[in-house]
Amino acid sequence: MRGTKVLAVVAAVLLALACLPVGGCSVDGAAEGGEGSEPYRIGAVLSLTGTYAGLGIPEKNAIELEVARINDAGGVGGRPIEVIYEDDATDAAKSQAAAVRLIDEEGVLAIIGASGTGQTMAMRADAERAGVPIISMAGGSVITDDFSEWVFQTPWPNRIVVPFVLDQMAAAGHTSIGLISDTGGYGVDGRDYVLAHAGEAGVTVVADETYNAGDTDMSSQLTKIRAAEPDAVLIWAAGKEAAIIARNARQLNMTQPLYGGSGIARAEFIDGAGEAAEGVRLGTGKILVPEAFGEGTESYEVATSFISRYEDAYGTKPDIFAGHAYDAIGLVADALGRIEGEVTSDSLRDALEKTSGWVGIDGTFTYSATDHNGLTQDEMVLYIIEGGTWRLDR
Amino acid sequence: MGAELRIDGLCAGYGRVDVLRDVTLRVDAGEMVTLIGSNGAGKSTLLKAVAGLLRPAAGTVTLGGVPITGMAPERIVRQRLALVPEGRMLFGPLTVDENLLIGAHSRPARDAGVAADLERVRMLFPMLAERGAQISATLSGGEQQMLAVGRALMSGPEVLLLDEPSLGLAPRVIAAIFEALDTLRSEGLSILLVEQDAHLALRHADRGYVMRNGAIALEGPADKLRDDEQVRHAYLGGRPETRE
Amino acid sequence: MEAAEFLQYVIAGLKSGSIYALVALGFTVVYGSTGIINFAQGEFFMLGGVLTVWFYGLGLPVPIAGLAAVATTAALGILFERFALRKQRSAGPLVLVIITIGGSMVMKSLARHLFGPDELSLPEFTPGPSIDIAGAAVERQALWVWGLTIVAVVVLWWLYRKTRLGRAMRACSISHDAARLMGIDTARIVMVSFGIAAALGALAGFAVTPLTQTSWDAGAAIGVKGFAAAILGGLGNPVASVVGGLVLGLLESLSVAFISSTYKDAISLAVLLIVLFARPQGLFGSARREKV
Amino acid sequence: MSLLAVRGLTRRFGGLTAVDDVSFDVHEGSIKAVIGPNGAGKSTLFNLITGFDPPDAGSVRFDGREITGQRADRIVRSGLARTFQNTELFEELSALENVRIAADLGVRAGFVRSALRVGLTAGERESVEQARRLLRLAGIAEFAQARASDMPHGTRRLLEIARALATTPRVMLLDEPAAGLNGAETRTLIDALYRIRDAGVTLVVVEHDMGLVMEIAEEILVLDRGAKIAEGPPLLIQKDTAVIEAYLGEECADVGC
């Protein structure tokens, strides 16, 4: 029977597969000599393709730029850093397999990544089991709220950004707000925090609408929000649809001011929303306008230096994702430099946890045994979009 | 305007089923020939093989001396051979006029003959002129058959093949259609008519062939065949055939 | 609910709906001539937008860029049929459908390689404040979307009803054999259908990009919506596809208004399923013999 | 006694009445033929009796039990088998498998039992044996391993008959079993039909090959335009003017042709 033929063929294929890696083992073995100039091997799991490709590519750019800078300056304690990149194609299963590969076959000390929250969470179990720290560049609150001693995070999670933006809205006198969020991880997480913290900030959510990635028109949701007559509208969204919201709001002649968070802190939002982006306020980190750090401060120097080097190398300004990645590789390099004794994943984790006052792009990081995000609301500023670019509000 | 159709040693079938076995027949220019025989004898298959809907396994078909064996149907119709297929195969959701215009698709867009042929078809079947805008699926069976004939004529054929034009129609309508066929023949068109109604077909045709089991069993002038006992046997059986 | 507010929902629904209608028409045109569902139809939509932005970036004015994008996409549709599908026609519809799935993967991925992973923007055709209609606001670009949809539908109607080619296409969708007996080259008609379907998808992508931006991955979601619209109306009937698209858009918009924006996709698909279970051939379809 | 009793069976398609108030009986152990020109409604009649198409009116009783409107597979299981005008064989499967699928009716094996089995069950071995036996009965044993699509046309007809027999029917409805067969094949078919009748299976045959019909049928039912126009023994039918007109066309002086 044809049906049973399968079993024999499966066997043959499996045998073939089994034999292949056997030959490969010796290759790996040779790489593990321990000289002084041997590079520190760090893995990076990025979404270079798939839905989050727009995040992964600037992240990779920033990491490559920083690694070159560090190595050109003699590396960390005389040893260069080598980053092994993996593309998870915005697929949680792939990020997990990539993590396992990096840990087992590349013997990395730590993994930078992933670009997305779901992809980061998918890597966690294997990293914990192997005892390899993860420095995530995704903003989901769950990454550090659901605490793991092995997982660190560089961006400001919604836990920090949402209360900041709500406070700013309240301060501007907008006490009733309409919320529109996407149904992806970022929007849902943000929506949870908005609903949880609105009372604390003294604002009331009078309309609560959502949309899906790929939707082409949000005017129905906005019509519903408009009918609730809020003082202002808060957009908690990532991706190209956020620009549609701004456009739809303007087309519906809505007079309410629009607010948002890190999700719309992208040049593509301004491009996409065009005129409608004018006057939109958003709370996020300071990299968009480095003057926010205060001229002459160390933070300002770090940011302007990175911006100019990034522009030289890639011809565009770095966005916030590049900033997240700068911090991730920078934090690792900083921790490596502080390790006394043998450098292992364990000692690297311990050193990361002792990070204190490290100045990066997303802010000044101080990790602790209970805080693996290390940032506060102080790193936030409110921007207003004017003349097609960001300016500090007020 | 008619041309001569010759079919020589044609064999054809579906997959492994041989339906036609070495069929030879001819239609002279301007002649009406009928092919009769009981169901399943292979008459429709023969027409399909001639019109190109079925690829013959062996044998040749020539039209006015030009070989058309194995040509694609869309090319054969340009050689001025048209088939009124079994079941009519009208474009049901389309109007009468649209069906007629599609019938002229094989001719150049600016062919002046198209307008003339449209007139001729409407003269032949005045109903088609009255019902031009009607959806053809809503026509009665007889009207549909007239449309099918009219549509075939729109390609300006020299040889017209008809597959059971009387099937399922009332006698009065059948009479009208056959009257039209007589007119066409008198205008010089060559006609190969497949019919199950033997008496009817033989009354109108010049010559006839009787098909049985995929082969030609009898042939001759129509009036002779009408009186032939064997024709009846071919249909209703009875004693085993002597010719076998 | 005020009348103006209700009207606003209707306008939103008709706006999405006319895009679904254009994409659904693309499905219908190909289905009519081949009996297969072209899974690459959403990618034609994507290519329309992405290519317009690209041509615009080269310095062409928006209308010319759009025209060029529609023409290029149509050409790609024709090439796709000619070189990937035609030789496989005898292999059966399933194989053809798989080829369109593979084709959609390749088109999508190539678009990412060529045009980058980020979203791309296009200015509105006629910028300016929205227009007030009985208290409801209508974007100028929405008028363009409707205008182009109407033009496309009228042109398609004219093509189908009034031209030799259109008659041949309709004949072909009723019966390939009968069409061939009339001297119609059915292989050519199939190729032309792919060109028209691609052009319709691209036109939708072009019209909507100023509103929504576009990107290499914009095709999948709209492809599903267009397929749903085509099925809702009843496959193979162009008028039904347009109605199906508009109904789907309205369903979504009114779900937001009266039920929940979170479940609008689920609601509209559930309605579609209920329609299918009650009327297996779609709202307007006649029980036509399926080819799969 | 009448094994199959058809009363007032009617089926309309749009404006056309394909089967018009047809009644007849089939007696156990007999061979009945149904004839009529193209489009007379013979195949539709078969579809109505066997549950492939629902009648608009009328009833079918089989062995005294009402089976009108029942699902086709249930009618088959109750002992009324059929073949099709255009053979409906399982083309990719071997002849043996074709027959075995029908013989499977006697095998008790659902998903669970099948999934957990080891080797062939006793019932299956029996059904394979039965299938082989039926292929021999139909005279096509040498084709057992051939794919149905690879078989010559005549043997395909016989295969479909063997398959129908495998459902252990009491009545078998054959739709044009001789269509496309040559003289020798028809002879083989006739012999097979006699063997089947002698094995106790009642036969109803739609056929155009009048030689065959006149030879084997004990009684003939003639349909024209959906209605019964004659019923009786072959010799009477051959002389029936209504039948002759239906077939050869009317000598229609009255309509002016």
Next chain:
Amino acid sequence: MIRTRLAFSPYVAIAIAAAAVAAVPVLSPDRYLLKVLVYVGVNVIVIAGLALLFGHAGQISMGHAAFVGIGAYTSAYCVGHVGLPWLVGALAGTALAAAGGLVLALPALRLRGHYLAMATLGFNEIMYVAFREARGITGGGDGLGGISYPEVAGLSIDSPVGVYLLVWGVALVVLLLVANILRSRPGRAMRALHATENGALACGIDTVGLKIRTFALSAGLAGLAGALYAHSVGFISPGTFGLDQSVIYVAIVVVGGAGSLAGPVLAAIALTLLPYADALIPGLGKDAVALLQDWEADIYGIAMIAVVILAPAGIGGLLTRLRIGRAGEAHV
């Protein structure tokens, strides 16, 4: 001689396959490879079920990823929240997916062709929204993490080798059961139904019941695969169970060849492995890996097109031809 081959080959084959499965971790304890092979094993189970439904019974389902999701979430919930043993959770996942299949099949199987495709596709989209929104059970869009490893008889299977062996053990048992079904009355009835429904009816086959049962079984197998996936990967999110995955499943069956089991299973192995080519070729340069990853979707699409163009009957068709070829040699 043919009879003996029929009777013995599946058991011999499964013994060989089991040996091969067992040999992999012995020959190479490579965790990455094992992880990838777990994905492969899971897909083999899904495809075995879909090959039954679509390849043999001819009923298309563009919603199988949703059944995988139902199994995955149900099992994760039963074990994680309710505290049931893993085995019970996995069975619950399988049962609920099968029940879902049954409920969908009852009305949907009245539909044919493209309409059935649309109905199952719509079901997938609706379930996707449900996975996303039923956050108390599913964790929402960010996914559900920390799912415990499978546990059998109090023994936690938490080593990569253990998980791999469990998944493939189940996969081989499923293949054996499915192969048995295909060799038995229901399998023959499915092929009959696929070939011609009228013919099947004429053989007394209850085609409606058969379709519904097959749909439920196929959905159940997808659910079982989902339960295994959830507990061996430890993290699930709605994105894994989306429409695009369902389309891939259908594509795998077509590439593998309708009417075959071996073909689709081979296609499942090959197409699941394709994105992880670096797991198989360890010496592959980093640039080559990056290039491969960048062009993965193109390669995938072109491979699909190429297979159906070069072998319209799929891999299964090629196998049949090979077998016929071999049989021919044997006679000489």
